[in-house]
Amino acid sequence: MTNDAPPRASAAELGYEQARAELASVVERLETGGITLEESLALWERGEQLADVCQRWLDGARERLSAAREERES
Template identity: 65%
Template sequence: MSAVDTTKTDVAELSYEQARDELVRVVNELEQGSSSLEESLALWERGEALAKRCEEWLLGAKARLDAARGATQE
């Protein structure tokens, strides 16, 4: 785990691993059900942003792999 407090970090600045790890923490906290409605909504919004960031990283990685495969087939 990183020493950086990612809960206040802009999601766009997170690495895939940081976003994924924080998303796991957010989901766990939501599943506990001990947060207030306002806290739960904030967690949900953060989780949605984190999931989108992870998807961006994965799509970028897939594009790089596809490009590398295309370059080796030429």
Template identity: 60%
Template structure:
């Protein structure tokens, strides 16, 4: 059984966290880990899933901000009726 990565979850990129989470799930699905190992994997997996969610929330916020800027640039008066 592979031991969980020792890199702090907060230091991982989205791709790193996602890839490690896939590995953790695969390891748990094999069922060959001891109870203690399974608990450690589960806890790491929960932290990795949270990290992925944080990245996705941040990406969504950046997209929303970019859309807001783009729509403001398209209509500097802020008057949506001017487009109609």
């Protein structure tokens, strides 16, 4: 049995929009059900990775905005 799916990028290599879109897809697949426990666990783990990536992007954006505001106020 071969896996013909294209290789997935490392979560850390993804931009925010890519990670968010894949995370939404993971959530949809988990909510739909009809997959094995092993598939569910793998999706859950990938979702956790993607959520971490999204959070890092958002935290970085927040820091940049704060720095820009501080610079403007000084």
